[in-house]
Amino acid sequence: MIEVHLPGLDLKNPVMPASGCFAFGAEYGALYDLNELGAVTIKAATLQPRFGNSTPRVAETPSGMLNAIGLQNPGADQIIKNELPRLEKQKVPVLANIAGSEVDDYVATAKKISRHPAVNALELNISCPNVKHGGIQFGTVPEVAAELTYKVKAVSEKPVYVKLSPNVTDIVAMAKAVEAAGADGLSMINTLLGMRIDLHTQKPVLANLTGGLSGPAIKPVAIRMIYEVSQKVTIPIIGMGGIQNADDVIEFFLAGASAVAVGTANFVDPFVCPKIIKELPEKLNTMGVTDINELIGRSWKK
Amino acid sequence: MIEVHLPGLDLKNPVMPASGCFAFGAEYGALYDLNELGAVTIKAATLQPRFGNSTPRVAETPSGMLNAIGLQNPGADQIIKNELPRLEKQKVPVLANIAGSEVDDYVATAKKISRHPAVNALELNISCPNVKHGGIQFGTVPEVAAELTYKVKAVSEKPVYVKLSPNVTDIVAMAKAVEAAGADGLSMINTLLGMRIDLHTQKPVLANLTGGLSGPAIKPVAIRMIYEVSQKVTIPIIGMGGIQNADDVIEFFLAGASAVAVGTANFVDPFVCPKIIKELPEKLNTMGVTDINELIGRSWKK
Amino acid sequence: MIQEDMRVMAHEEIADHIFELKLQGQMVQQITEPGQFVHVRISGKTDAVAPLLRRPISICSADVKSRTLTLIYRSGGLGTGTELLTHTRTGDTVDVLGPLGHGFPVSEAPAPARALIIGGGVGVPPLYGLSQALAKRGIQVTHVLGFRSAKDVFYQTDFEELGKTFVMTEDGTYGRCGRVTDLLETVPFDIAYACGPTPMLRALEQTITDKPLFVSLEQRMACGIGACMACVTQTTDPNDAKGYRRVCCDGPVFKAREVEL
């Protein structure tokens, strides 16, 4: 009833933690069995280790939060050595988020990570707003995103999902460009670029100045973008942005998502993913829905 | 201490209601003296009367709301005949928001409205997300926005503020384009494009499908954009997006705004504008600030 | 119209998911007609954020002496603002804006006359205050109240004290089985007032064409005072000068067929 099958990802339920909100699973794995999850999305891997930005790295906003972690991670080699073997022992599918500041970084990281048996698919993070140089063009210029997708696809041994940035004028153009370049799926949305200023210091709260806005506040933007894009592409969409409960999951499916990821809500309630997975079949029952796949895009399907 | 002077707008305080959230002042004017306000921004005027979109036209979201009013208004002639004379009797400055679907509409409306003695400045709405045809290019393509600004400036008898859409990849490019075309000031931000889907009907809540997201949820996006733009232009910015209290006003000033507009918060608390105006000097006192103009852009000024 | 933190005097579930909330405050003095409404701001709790927008709720009845007004509302279930409102306790305060809108014109029924009052579901509450006002003017009132099921019925005895009362349920589990419109022909009346689901109001407008009928509408609202244009509805008369009415301030009560349903 809640099984979904996407390129590389055979999910017994459509709920996974979002990249960067779950590290490599060890912490939440100490609280519950990761095999309850549809999949695990791991924190962005880059070719070299990254320490990330200075602190403060998070700030609260109305129904949301800003983060500027800056892709802190131990680098692809360490991840392969220390993190993936632990996940390999689990039965849960792994979606590996990768990032970089140049095409070559992405390609090299994709090559390494996609080869690992624990990894079922790649998620190409072309949209991290918290990295200073490079980066931005990948997420905002269709041709640049397409070229990157094409090159990563050429080396990846696993299906590739491209994670889109919402900070663009035309999200459909971005989606179509990466689809044409061979993307197997889309993840949307990453965070909106935002800022908070501290009234005492009179400076931005985040050391990085700007950060990525996530949480319930951005849900209407995510729903709108998924609604628009899902009508114009044929590849599946992993939807995310403000999901807190089973109702939200259903809203994302109706908009056009085929699976969902939960980010910020984990910080509010560390058990939120298993809770949603438990609620979902109950909710579908009350709606008279026998298979969640029926709901995909129903808000716009005739 | 809280006086600000902007092109065409000599404001005894920097707080005005935002366009579309205050109609033409009659309703809130029945609750308090409009002369308490820094200025009044009137609902978008179009050349011809517009009935607007079907209902439902509003939907609630976490710390925000979506609206798709669709620029309902009685048209420039009726506004001049029935609404502006009433405002003329008040001493409060009037910022007249104008909209259109073609350049000629804008130009004709600007000509008529700017001539009226009650009107102190125009606010060029190039960014309404709820109008079907035309419109979108004005708000998202710098060259198109610039041309429109130039043509409206040519006929306007009053200073022109251009209201920017946040639904763009590069807000600085938009701002610089309209500044170069002669804009006297900027208003930012208009609403973010969003959607909500009703789980019972399984269709978008709004009859118009998408709507504009406003309220506290979007404040971090507004602050970020004003922070970026104010460093790259020399014309003043009227800041808006989620303002609820005096602290928020100060955050907008620190980001780079020279005045602010309050929209959605009026619906939550109809007395919010006079309340903020009363709180503001008290707040500045506790901060040791003697003139609010000192705060403009202080978050980025060295 | 004022904004006031009103004190909760009583709050109880009177039917399935239907709550009766009694509030005390100065606002009561300003109520001019039955059928006006208030705009209620709802507070949050740990696992539920306070909703941003207010909720429009009809004034069911009001007592000037005790400065109390009664609201009756349906809790929309988990995740809704009205569900959060159910957690308000006696002694708490609730932020209320009101009274708002134009209610039922009581003086349109010239005494002695016979008024027919037709309500459906949570459209029933404002009709209670209306019936009280009409009865006070010596008008004979008959009530036809429709509910979905037995568990949804409320205020039957209160209405019975004011006049003849027919309760109907769609599923026949209580009172007569059927819809309120089924009964119209059997009841004699000179003027009719109605509040309830739009299809019910539409049916009434088609049936009651020879006598005055007033209907109270619902529409999604933001400001509640006429400024945001969220709640408009088109006039039936294409030559109407404005072409629209705002439910919040021109209504919520309209003459039958004045606006599109």
Next chain:
Amino acid sequence: MIQEDMRVMAHEEIADHIFELKLQGQMVQQITEPGQFVHVRISGKTDAVAPLLRRPISICSADVKSRTLTLIYRSGGLGTGTELLTHTRTGDTVDVLGPLGHGFPVSEAPAPARALIIGGGVGVPPLYGLSQALAKRGIQVTHVLGFRSAKDVFYQTDFEELGKTFVMTEDGTYGRCGRVTDLLETVPFDIAYACGPTPMLRALEQTITDKPLFVSLEQRMACGIGACMACVTQTTDPNDAKGYRRVCCDGPVFKAREVEL
């Protein structure tokens, strides 16, 4: 670590804007060290939306028998989450995640020994539980507690029951005038523990170089359990394998000079 709706047993303002909150629940059984913290979810009220993120607050003390833990926190004033928390009443429940993090190593002080406990402002609370634990092991404890002003002082007598206690205020309105570091030379000790503002901790790390010193840090947090990387701080050792520590789970208590302050 569990998530629990803990019951409020008592809640009062014990100094200017400083509140003492006693909570009852199962979680108390899991506390292993003084200096651990909890992550508190705060509920909203009418004119203030519930904050999205939890707030980290140190466990001040805990009593396994009554299953009660005590938190002491400063209300940040209007618009902050902690101000909202002050509205919680006895009998309410509060959503708490904990116990979290690594606290002060009590066994590092080999009895019999002399421990010096240094606290500043809202850094003082976890030191109370620490002092209790040390005293229980027969360790002689001396407290140096710094506050801004007389109105900010709390828990003086509680600390005095456990050992010699010096209270200092920055403005000299109570106790000795000055900063906690001014007193260090006059007090003999074998091990030191500190919690308070970063500049104070930095001064202590520079002064106490020949004896063990443990410091408890603050950092903005999101998850509180090590997954989001919000709360990291760099190690002082550039050759450290990871190069960073997470305050929430590797700390909040660290050996002096292990991480950058």
